[in-house]
Amino acid sequence: MISTLKGIWTRYWGILILLAAWQFFVSINNINSIVAPSPQGVVLSLINNADYFAGEALRTTLTASGGLLLGLLLGIVIAALAWSTPTLSGLLMPMALLLRSIPIVAFVPIIVRIAGYGTHTVLIVTTVLSFFPCYVFALSGFQEVAQVRKDFCRSVGCKTVGWRFFRYVAMPTAVPNILTALRVLAPTALLVALVAEFLIGADGLGYVMLRARSDLEMDKSWAAALLASVLSVTFFALFSWFDKKYRSNWQA
Amino acid sequence: MISNTSHAQTLRASAGEPEKAESASSTSPSEIALTNVSKTFALGKGQTLDAVSNVDLNIAGGEFIALIGASGCGKSTLLRMIAGLEDPSQGSITIAGQSPEDCIKRHKLGIAMQEHGLMPWLSAWNNVAMPFRLAGLPIDKKRVDELLALVELADFAQAMPKQLSGGMKQRVSIARALVLKPDVLILDEPFGALDAVTRRLMNNELQRIWSQQPTTTILVTHSVEEAVFLADRICLMSPRPGRLELIEEVELNRPRGLDTMHEPEFRQILAKLTTALDDVCTQGSRQ
Ligand SMILES: Nc1ncnc2c1ncn2[C@@H]1O[C@H](COP(=O)(O)OP(=O)(O)OP(=O)(O)O)[C@@H](O)[C@H]1O
Ligand SMILES: [Mg+2]
Numbered sequence: 195m196i197s198t199l200k201g202i203w204t205r206y207w208g209i210l211i212l213l214a215a216w217q218f219f220v221s222i223n224n225i226n227s228i229v230a231p232s233p234q235g236v237v238l239s240l241i242n243n244a245d246y247f248a249g250e251a252l253r254t255t256l257t258a259s260g261g262l263l264l265g266l267l268l269g270i271v272i273a274a275l276a277w278s279t280p281t282l283s284g285l286l287m288p289m290a291l292l293l294r295s296i297p298i299v300a301f302v303p304i305i306v307r308i309a310g311y312g313t314h315t316v317l318i319v320t321t322v323l324s325f326f327p328c329y330v331f332a333l334s335g336f337q338e339v340a341q342v343r344k345d346f347c348r349s350v351g352c353k354t355v356g357w358r359f360f361r362y363v364a365m366p367t368a369v370p371n372i373l374t375a376l377r378v379l380a381p382t383a384l385l386v387a388l389v390a391e392f393l394i395g396a397d398g399l400g401y402v403m404l405r406a407r408s409d410l411e412m413d414k415s416w417a418a419a420l421l422a423s424v425l426s427v428t429f430f431a432l433f434s435w436f437d438k439k440y441r442s443n444w445q446a
Numbered sequence: 447m448i449s450n451t452s453h454a455q456t457l458r459a460s461a462g463e464p465e466k467a468e469s470a471s472s473t474s475p476s477e478i479a480l481t482n483v484s485k486t487f488a489l490g491k492g493q494t495l496d497a498v499s500n501v502d503l504n505i506a507g508g509e510f511i512a513l514i515g516a517s518g519c520g521k522s523t524l525l526r527m528i529a530g531l532e533d534p535s536q537g538s539i540t541i542a543g544q545s546p547e548d549c550i551k552r553h554k555l556g557i558a559m560q561e562h563g564l565m566p567w568l569s570a571w572n573n574v575a576m577p578f579r580l581a582g583l584p585i586d587k588k589r590v591d592e593l594l595a596l597v598e599l600a601d602f603a604q605a606m607p608k609q610l611s612g613g614m615k616q617r618v619s620i621a622r623a624l625v626l627k628p629d630v631l632i633l634d635e636p637f638g639a640l641d642a643v644t645r646r647l648m649n650n651e652l653q654r655i656w657s658q659q660p661t662t663t664i665l666v667t668h669s670v671e672e673a674v675f676l677a678d679r680i681c682l683m684s685p686r687p688g689r690l691e692l693i694e695e696v697e698l699n700r701p702r703g704l705d706t707m708h709e710p711e712f713r714q715i716l717a718k719l720t721t722a723l724d725d726v727c728t729q730g731s732r733q
Binding site: 343345346348349350351359362366369442 | 550553556568
């Protein structure tokens with residue numbers, strides 16, 4: 195027990211000190227919780243509304259991971275098409291760059307106009323913004339097959355453009371790239387989902403933040419923000435673990 | 447040339463087990479004919495490079511040829527042309543009377559290169575089975591097991607490439623090259639990255655494997671010793687443009703063992719070829 199506490203202290207003492215300073219600052223200056231809530235207040239708000247927060251967090255998590263996976267799937271399929279048809283890849287790459295360079299705050303209202311308000315629009319936004327990085331990572335993965343491997347394939351009568359080559363060589367070659375895309379994009383997808391909820395007013399943690407703030411319930415708003423960052427770190431840690439676990443089989 | 451074929455085949459019959467010898471007689475390995483083969487690379491800006499120039503060579507079915515020469519003299523280029531991976535700029539190459547592409551289509555060609563090129567995400571077994579998958583053939587599981595046993599890696603069938611040593615990976619790569627029962631085996635410095643002791647062991651194994659399978663083999667190597675130990679004939683290439691400078695018959699008895707290397711004939715051929723190689727290389731650098 196003591197050793198666990200000690201472990202937590204040695205790893206996270208920076209965060210703990212920050213929390214203590216925050217609590218100290220808020221109590222000493224007697225700051226109103228509308229301006230800045232104390233850590234105690236935030237934690238209490240989380241505990242008192244545990245069910246509510248859990249539900250909203252789950253919703254955001256599901257939309258974010260759903261959008262990420264849909265974007266990934268779409269990215270892989272379109273990248274496969276682009277791999278087999280170079281003209282298509284020439285067409286798609288500038289489009290990918292263009293769409294990536296539109297800021298999300300400008301992008302969301304456009305999609306809302308087309309798709310309407312609601313969680314499905316959050317899903318669409320997350321999917322679209324995950325799609326292009328996945329597409330770029332996957333396509334460059336497919337194209338990364340080393341010359342020796344291509345030579346070997348040709349020597350057994352397998353053309354380096356067909357389906358068989360794609361399935362047995364190009365596709366597996368792209369796996370580390372796809373893992374990287376997932377690891378990098380997972381926290382981004384969460385952020386995108388939050389921002390979209392916030393901007394659209396669709397249910398989820400992003401909306402909780404928005405509404406609590408307008409109701410001047412700053413403990414709740416901060417609690418939602420805290421939860422969102424915890425989720426984001428968890429996403430990153432989860433996909434990093436996943437990445438590490440599977441990548442090791444790609445090192446020759 | 448003709449005497450060479452029978453020479454190689456009698457050796458095989460004596461070295462292999464009875465049933466292997468039988469299979470050896472049922473399929474006859476292919477002879478390879480190179481006629482006036484040249485390769486010129488375009489380097490851009492109107493510059494060209496003659497990598498291989500006017501090579502004439504006839505390789506008998508079942509013969510073991512070693513190709514030696516200075517770095518950059520065109521050995522790999524010549525091999526790649528024989529393997530159908532590159533088209534000659536001039537001249538023609540036939541394998542059993544047909545083009546290398548035909549040979550590939552009939553799955554009668556196996557290659558193993560200096561970089562083993564195994565698929566890191568597949569176990570040794572699946573790597574050896576890969577040619578079946580890529581060729582769209584049903585996987586002959588027995589054949590894969592057989593090949594892994596042949597290169598003495600039966601116990602490592604489920605190991606991933608990263609768990610294998612450099613020599614083991616090369617053996618998997620050679621097993622993979624042989625799994626479709628090729629008539630022609632093309633090896634480009636497969637043991638280049640290995641230490642001298644492992645290399646000698648691998649040479650021994652390669653000789654054993656070759657004596658059990660009816661395969662016309664062309665091996666590129668930087669080691670004259672390796673060439674003399676393994677080959678029926680050794681071709682020496684001169685650099686820029688790559689020509690065949692010298693063809694040397696190695697008339698040492700088979701199977702050759704570690705003690706063969708101490709025989710006076712071995713030493714003699716080794717000395718002769720080493721001198722010739724040095725001459726060719728210094729000529730190249732003087733130009
Ligand atoms: N695709 C290519 N394009 C242009 N030049 C090439 C190409 N491939 C090889 N060359 C040139 O052809 C020459 C012969 O190369 P090659 O790889 O056949 O040499 P090598 O004898 O195999 O050398 P090493 O022993 O170092 O492997 C070199 O000068 C090389 O620069
Ligand atoms: Mg070479």
